[in-house]
Amino acid sequence: MFDEVYECFQCIIANRKKPETEPMIDGKCGFLYLDKDDMPMAAMHWEHYFKHICQKYNKIYKVQMPKVTPHVCRHTFCSNMQRLAKSC
Helix, strand or coil: CCHHHHHHHHHHHHHCCCCCCCCCECCECCCCCECCCCCECCHHHHHHHHHHHHHHHHHHCCCCCCCCCHHHHHHHHHHHHHHHHHHC
8 A cells, every 4th residue: 555545544534523433344343434323334334435426416507427436447447457467
């Protein structure tokens, strides 16, 4: 992991709402994003979040945003990293 990425993650944790008790799952803690119940956000949370953002955007703008999911974001990231690696 690049130092810059680690620093960003530390910043996210430092600035998030402090849970009453830091959640621990399978011996791991320090999750970046927590839900309203102070549990780590799962894929379902992000799916709903992305859907809400797309709906809100599409109500405002004529050019409609296609369905965007966390999987689409992962795929785009991996494709961009592959393209970058080929150009080096």
